[in-house]
Structures are given as structure tokens and as C-alpha cells.
Amino acid sequence: MQYPKKELREAEGSTTVFSAAIMDLFTQDLSLDDLANLPLKDLAEWLQSKGRGRFKDPEGLAKTIQRAVRSSYRLDQVMSESIDMILGILVREIRSLEKAVKDCDQGIEDLVQTVPEYQCLTSIPGVGPVYAAGLLAEIGQIERFPDQTSLAKYAGLTWPKHQSGRHEAENTP
Incomplete structure (x- = not known):
């Protein structure tokens, strides 16, 4: 099994885990189960709209994301909430740094x-x-x-x- 980051990078119509669309996807109020069970067409359309039409194969990317989510290790609720909080803070920090670079x-x-x-x-x-x-x-x-x-x-x-x-x-x- 490939790591999700490597799989995303090597997928058809590749992207990075730090792209705006992927960052938005993982900061949505969807659980991993919701994401894994989301109809492929809906996820592909969402990715294409958030990615402003830049993905060559949004359905392939959606499949890659869902495969990575399904094969990921599930944490208990307490750990999951604390990790989600930390990831949310890190995403805000990354966005803040990206804005600072743009301003500079x-x-x-x-x-x-x-x-x-x-x-x-x-x-x-x-x-x-x-x-x-x-x-x-x-x-x-x-x-x-x-x-x-x-x-x-x-x-x-x-x-x-x-x-x-x-x-x-x-x-x-």
C-alpha cells in the first residue's frame, strides 16, 4: 500500500496534500466515513469546483482519496477529536504562512x-x-x-x- 501523500502525488491529475482543494476537503465537517461513503461523482464534482477545474481526472483523484481514507487506520473518538483539532490549527497556520508569503x-x-x-x-x-x-x-x-x-x-x-x-x-x- 502506498502512503496517501505519495498516492495523491502520483495519481492521474496529481495534486499535493497541501493544495487548497485538498486542505478544504480535510477541514470540512465530514468524518472519514462520510468521505469514504460519499458518491464518487459528488466528490469529483466538489474537487473540480474547489480546484477551479485544474484537475485532469477528478474522478481518478476522488477514487485515490477514497481508497486512502478506506485504508487508513481508525482512531477512537477522543483521539480523533484531538487530532482533528491539531490538524485544523496546522491548516490555519499553513494558510497564514501562505498569505504572508503572498504579502511579502x-x-x-x-x-x-x-x-x-x-x-x-x-x-x-x-x-x-x-x-x-x-x-x-x-x-x-x-x-x-x-x-x-x-x-x-x-x-x-x-x-x-x-x-x-x-x-x-x-x-x-
Whole structure:
């Protein structure tokens, strides 16, 4: 038997146990028995609505979740309530941290909007606002570098030459 986390990740239309839809699912007022006995079609529709249509195979994901729930070990009522309470607290903490990360990213983006190099960096595919801000913070004033070679060396994007006399090594670390 696979662990539910691994099974969710490897399922068709995979997701993570920390996705918003899955977090909402496990913080609902449904017991595991209710979840296991929920009609597959209803669970798939709920997942697709909470996942905003992102799941490729919501029915397959619903089957995976129900299989994981059915094969899980049941706790007595007292333990179950305390674990549910702890999990609820952890879910709220995760959501709070996710919001803090979003706020921080927005603050970084607001700060660098006025820097001319920022627009240039974000025009490169794959370089987003936070990564561009990190580059700008590390490089500082680009005018302090006499040429692009100096900047590349500073950034560690060049390889040191290994030579002795007229021999230059082809392989460099």
C-alpha cells in the first residue's frame, strides 16, 4: 500500500496534500466515513469546483482519496477529536504562512517597480518579480562593473581557466 501523500502525488491529475482543494476537503465537517461513503461523482464534482477545474481526472483523484481514507487506520473518538483539532490549527497556520508569503512577494514587487533594470530582467522568460528583485539586490548598482565579464565573474557564471604554459585544460570543475 502506498502512503496517501505519495498516492495523491502520483495519481492521474496529481495534486499535493497541501493544495487548497485538498486542505478544504480535510477541514470540512465530514468524518472519514462520510468521505469514504460519499458518491464518487459528488466528490469529483466538489474537487473540480474547489480546484477551479485544474484537475485532469477528478474522478481518478476522488477514487485515490477514497481508497486512502478506506485504508487508513481508525482512531477512537477522543483521539480523533484531538487530532482533528491539531490538524485544523496546522491548516490555519499553513494558510497564514501562505498569505504572508503572498504579502511579502507583493511588497517586493511594489518596491522594485521603479527600478529600470527590473523591467529588463522580468522580460526574460522564467524570471519573475521575486527572482528579478533578488538579482537586483545582489548586484546592486550595475554601473560598478566595468563590463559584462566582470558582472559574470561576480555572479559566478564563468569558469576559471586551468592552464599551464601553453596547455589549457578542456575540463574545468
